[in-house]
Amino acid sequence: MPKARTPVSSAKTERLLNLVICLLYTRRPLPKSKIREAVPQYGEATSEDAFNRMFERDKDELRELGIPLVTEQIDTFFDNEEGYRIDGREYALPELSFEPDELAVLGLASRTWAQASLAGPAAQALRKLEAAGVERDDSSVIGLEPRVRTAEPAFARAKDAVLARRPVRFAYRKARDGEVATRHVQPWAIAAWHGRWYLTGFDLDREAPRVFRLGRVEGPIAWAGRPGSYAVPADHDPLAVIRAQATDSRPVTATLRVREGAGHALRRRATATRPDPTALGWDLVELACGDTERMADELAGYAAAVEAVAPAELREAVIRRLQGAVTAMTEGAP
Structure with missing residues (x-):
């Protein structure tokens, strides 16, 4: 019978997560010295020996959890220092697909993650690595954080407007020149694409369908009509509309x-x-x-x-x- 795992303290969980972030973040193996600088909790070790013991325990813990921690020589010509990284290809989850309503629920849940106590130290670790010039592996890090983010203050009101089919007005900042203008919109749908939330709907000022990134909404969204005062086109595909707009936009x-x-x-x-x-x-x-x-x-x-x-x-x-x-x-x- 397998041995039952004892609960892990929140401090240790935080330290292990920060270690995973660091080792996923790097494209090349990291030496222990860099890891100690990047993970905030390792900086609290009272001595080099204390850090080494803590790090060895953490390595064993990650491997026991099934995380593909790899040990490699940093310099192929001089075998005098080992480095560590996590193989992102082995660590990554398979591609997942969700229905729009499932995405909305996941988006709401991800706001809790964004406000969790782990977010601050983890971001601090990444900033330290970036400032130190460590080469970043974006393809690995994206598998660690939620792909769907709802940090935009406009999300909740926009979602309510879509569900109620209620017209709204809001100040919107243009992508090209940063100009802010008031928009009057009949919201049709909310969809996440490439980690961003978008609102699709009928722009009453321009008398045409439009796509709005929620992160560019300035200030609160205000009601501009009664619930159920319009119908959403039956063939409306928000992701198709968003993708089409992104394809048309030039860098x-x-x-x-x-x-x-x-x-x-x-x-x-x-x-x-x-x-x-x-x-x-x-x-x-x-x-x-x-x-x-x-x-x-x-x-x-x-x-x-x-x-x-x-x-x-x-x-x-x-x-x-x-x-x-x-x-x-x-x-x-x-």
Whole structure:
């Protein structure tokens, strides 16, 4: 009879999860020194021996859980240091598909994850790795966090409007120039695509169907009519409409100011790189930007090592995220 597993403390669970994040995040094996710097709980070890004992126990725990932890030589020419990573191909779950109503339920549940106590330390670990120049493996990390996110404040009211078939109005920020305008909409459906939530509906001002990303809704959504006052087309396919709009949209060129020795992942995708004539020790990096909000998420993770120069919408989106981080840290301070 297999031995019953004893409950794991929340502190240990948090430490193990942060370790998994670090080892999934990296494209190359990480030495123990980098792992100790990245995982906040390892920094609390009183000595090198204490850290080594804790790390060895954690490795055994992960392997016992079936997580494919791989040990490799960091340098193929000098076999003097071992590194660790998690094989993302072995770790990843198979592709899952859900009905729209199931996605809505999962989206609501994922808000709890976003606010969980694990989110802060995990994000801190990733920021440390990114700042240290560790090469990121995005294909592995995406399997760890929920693909469906509902952090947008507009989600709840938009969902209610869709269910009630009730017209709404809201301020909406355009993708290209960042201009904010009031929209009057008959909501048809909400759908998640590539980790973002979208509202489809009939734009009463433009007298045509439109797609709105909930992350670009500014302020609250207000009621603008009675429930049940319109009908949703029977053949409406929200995902097809969203995909069509994404295909039609053209990427813009983003200009970034990147500190020398930083932003390696950005530099690899660059279409042009040159020294910044106005700032010694910095480069101007240009790359294609097809999703301003997603790129702003990425750039904010570099903190002071990367600055968004253009377009203005990207710069403002990064500033909003950094200001939000400062506010969260201030409010969370004792």
